[in-house]
Amino acid sequence: xxxxxxxxxxxxxxxxxxxxxxxxxxxxxxxxxxxxxxxxxxxxxxxxxxxxxxxxxxxxxxxxxxxxxxxxxxxxxxxxxxxxxxxxxxxxxxxxxxxxxxxxxxxxxxxxxxxxxxxxxxxxxxxxxxxxxxxxxxxxxxxxxxxxxxxxxxxxxxxxxxxxxxxxxxxxxxxxxxxxxxxxxxxxxxxxxxxxxxxxxxxxxxxxxxxxxxxxxxxxxxxxxxxxxxxxxxxxxxxxxxxxxxxxxxxxxxxxxxxxxxxxxxxxxxxxxxxxxxxxxxxxxxxxxxxxxxxxxxxxxxxxxxxxxxxxxxxxxxxxxxxxxxxxxxxxxxxxxxxxxxxxxxxxxxxxxxxxxxxxxxxxxxxxxxxxxxxxxxxxxx
Amino acid sequence: xxxxxxxxxxxxxxxxxxxxxxxxxxxxxxxxxxxxxxxxxxxxxxxxxxxxxxxxxxxxxxxxxxxxxxxxxxxxxxxxxxxxxxxxxxxxxxxxxxxxxxxxxxxxxxxxxxxxxxxxxxxxxxxxxxxxxxxxxxxxxxxxxxxxxxxxxxxxxxxxxxxxxxxxxxxxxxxxxxxxxxxxxxxxxxxxxxxxxxxxxxxxxxxxxxxxxxxxxxxxxxxxxxxxxxxxxxxxxxxxxxxxxxxxxxxxxxxxxxxxxxxxxxxxxxxxxxxxxxxxxxxxxxxxxxxxxxxxxxxxxxxxx
Numbered sequence: 001x002x003x004x005x006x007x008x009x010x011x012x013x014x015x016x017x018x019x020x021x022x023x024x025x026x027x028x029x030x031x032x033x034x035x036x037x038x039x040x041x042x043x044x045x046x047x048x049x050x051x052x053x054x055x056x057x058x059x060x061x062x063x064x065x066x067x068x069x070x071x072x073x074x075x076x077x078x079x080x081x082x083x084x085x086x087x088x089x090x091x092x093x094x095x096x097x098x099x100x101x102x103x104x105x106x107x108x109x110x111x112x113x114x115x116x117x118x119x120x121x122x123x124x125x126x127x128x129x130x131x132x133x134x135x136x137x138x139x140x141x142x143x144x145x146x147x148x149x150x151x152x153x154x155x156x157x158x159x160x161x162x163x164x165x166x167x168x169x170x171x172x173x174x175x176x177x178x179x180x181x182x183x184x185x186x187x188x189x190x191x192x193x194x195x196x197x198x199x200x201x202x203x204x205x206x207x208x209x210x211x212x213x214x215x216x217x218x219x220x221x222x223x224x225x226x227x228x229x230x231x232x233x234x235x236x237x238x239x240x241x242x243x244x245x246x247x248x249x250x251x252x253x254x255x256x257x258x259x260x261x262x263x264x265x266x267x268x269x270x271x272x273x274x275x276x277x278x279x280x281x282x283x284x285x286x287x288x289x290x291x292x293x294x295x296x297x298x299x300x301x302x303x304x305x306x307x308x309x310x311x312x313x314x315x316x317x318x319x320x321x322x323x324x325x326x327x328x329x330x331x332x333x334x335x336x337x338x339x340x341x342x343x344x345x346x347x348x349x350x351x352x353x354x355x356x357x358x359x360x361x362x363x364x365x366x367x368x369x370x371x372x373x374x375x376x377x378x379x380x381x382x
Numbered sequence: 383x384x385x386x387x388x389x390x391x392x393x394x395x396x397x398x399x400x401x402x403x404x405x406x407x408x409x410x411x412x413x414x415x416x417x418x419x420x421x422x423x424x425x426x427x428x429x430x431x432x433x434x435x436x437x438x439x440x441x442x443x444x445x446x447x448x449x450x451x452x453x454x455x456x457x458x459x460x461x462x463x464x465x466x467x468x469x470x471x472x473x474x475x476x477x478x479x480x481x482x483x484x485x486x487x488x489x490x491x492x493x494x495x496x497x498x499x500x501x502x503x504x505x506x507x508x509x510x511x512x513x514x515x516x517x518x519x520x521x522x523x524x525x526x527x528x529x530x531x532x533x534x535x536x537x538x539x540x541x542x543x544x545x546x547x548x549x550x551x552x553x554x555x556x557x558x559x560x561x562x563x564x565x566x567x568x569x570x571x572x573x574x575x576x577x578x579x580x581x582x583x584x585x586x587x588x589x590x591x592x593x594x595x596x597x598x599x600x601x602x603x604x605x606x607x608x609x610x611x612x613x614x615x616x617x618x619x620x621x622x623x624x625x626x627x628x629x630x631x632x633x634x635x636x637x638x639x640x641x642x643x644x645x646x647x648x649x650x651x652x653x654x655x656x657x658x659x660x661x662x663x664x665x666x667x668x669x670x671x672x673x674x675x676x677x678x679x680x681x682x683x684x685x686x687x
Contacts (some may be wrong), residue, residue: 045492050581050585051584052581052584052585055497071584071589072584072585072588073584073585073587073589075585077585078585079581079582079585081581081582082578083578085574085576085578085579085581085582087583087597089601091598091680098586099587102586102588102592103586103587146586174441180549190628234633276596
């Protein structure tokens with residue numbers, strides 16, 4: 001059981017900086033997710049801990065011991081790769097038992113542990129099969145088996161579900177979560193899929209362009225994003241961003257000042273008193289859709305509707321120089337292309353971002369707002 | 383409903399085959415394509431295999447029937463004594479075979495091992511100044527010049543250090559000449575092994591050396607065998623260096639022995655045919671035994687993901 005600590009870790013390839021100024025801490029038994037778009041440095045961050053990539057600067061400690069220059073084989077870590085990286089010339093049994101074989105564990109103990117792990121992953125019947133004859137999901141389980149058989153101090157996973165189909169992904173996701181909870185092993189998990197990240201992680205580490213943008217629980221990053229990048233990256237469909245001008249308590253959209261002209265509650269508007277112009281961020285779920293003219297609403301023309309079963313995603317345009325918005329509405333709302341609808345804002349749930357720095361504008365005393373409601377993609381119950 | 387985009391210029395929803403395509407289809411229909419293909423393959427086979435046939439049948443002929451005109455296509459009066467006669471007349475031929483075997487096996491093992499390890503290093507490690515990219519090219523560049531260019535300096539050096547007329551000298555030269563080939567061939571195979579397999583091996587407790595022998599080599603076995611066969615064939619048949627660097631019977635190899643049947647006064651055709659046939663057997667046998675691996679080796683992509 002181990003804590004992980006990164007202290008000012010930097011990795012540069014020549015002039016190209018892969019990651020910089022990475023400071024993070026993962027608690028004992030915690031499930032930490034490195035999340036970000038491709039090329040953001042999340043895999044590099046993970047590989048530094050694995051010892052597969054040597055940081056240019058900074059130190060990484062496991063339980064207070066500096067492991068920055070320690071060979072991967074001496075770190076007591078296990079890793080699951082995106083392409084599973086199973087040894088094609090060995091059977092399932094040999095693959096799972098391989099780390100123990102290299103470590104020189106006796107054959108009897110090895111066999112015992114292999115059976116135990118196979119039982120845990122429900123693959124005892126596959127043990128004597130060749131790797132080439134396994135499906136993607138089965139290969140994934142073997143890869144997990146090979147990682148857990150060592151009872152490592154830290155468990156690393158690099159997009160382990162990326163190569164699986166959608167249905168399998170969800171079932172493997174819960175299996176990984178159960179496994180991690182049962183074994184209580186400190187875990188770092190890389191993904192670009194925010195839904196996967198939200199459902200698995202205790203702690204989300206959101207990265208972009210080689211820098212950590214925010215570290216927080218799934219709730220925190222969803223409801224209190226530190227900046228526009230995090231706000232836009234987390235949540236599906238993505239948050240709407242509109243550049244607005246503030247006149248007293250009213251805000252009007254640049255490009256559609258007549259159609260997008262709403263009055264905010266005084267308390268909310270007060271947050272933005274230092275900003276005459278800012279970027280308004282509204283999640284598609286936080287609009288209320290009306291089919292009749294409504295007071296203090298945004299008048300919008302429906303471009304396209306995408307039914308999703310319970311709900312529908314409506315793309316709308318506002319104003320003459322149209323501002324495009326994405327809205328999630330119940331499927332009971334009857335909207336067709338070309339219709340006019342009226343959108344009201346849930347004031348408490350909108351965000352404002354500084355247009356230059358992208359930082360979220362935080363008013364005094366509203367650190368904890370919004371957490372009470374149930375957003376999309378929150379942790380699935382287990 | 384058919385919209386404009388769904389049709390071609392002539393109004394059809396599909397494209398009419400061109401005249402050439404129609405003609406090709408007709409040829410296929412009447413089996414002309416197949417006949418021509420097999421005909422050409424047949425000509426090629428005769429072209430390559432007839433000399434071998436002629437060589438092997440020559441071992442059963444007498445000097446007279448071999449040189450007679452019109453030629454005797456099939457040896458009617460088989461002279462099996464020719465084989466015994468070769469070893470009776472040239473007892474040192476046994477020594478040549480032993481020499482060739484020693485030189486070939488040692489060279490193959492050395493060149494393939496060194497070549498594979500070098501290739502692994504080039505593929506896996508990052509060297510400063512981009513050397514992992516440049517060095518393989520320089521290694522290959524040693525093969526750009528005609529081999530004859532290096533013979534005089536090599537001979538002088540070898541004479542200085544006492545390697546002329548020794549098997550060690552030959553092994554050294556052959557290993558040197560085969561390594562570039564082995565490096566390049568193995569490089570292609572190692573590039574196909576996903577990096578994550580090596581990384582996985584390291585995390586599972588291996589060093590690079592361990593990962594190389596336990597994980598990577600078993601995966602590139604077809605490549606290893608293909609490159610070993612190549613080295614074997616090249617070394618077994620090599621004449622140019624051997625004829626200059628190994629002139630006494632202690633170090634002579636089979637090709638030099640065969641060349642020695644051409645004397646100032648005559649050519650010992652029958653002995654030469656028998657010797658050449660014997661020389662043919664081991665390489666053919668080796669290639670035959672390993673042919674499955676060889677095909678996989680040459681077609682690459684042998685490593686599953």
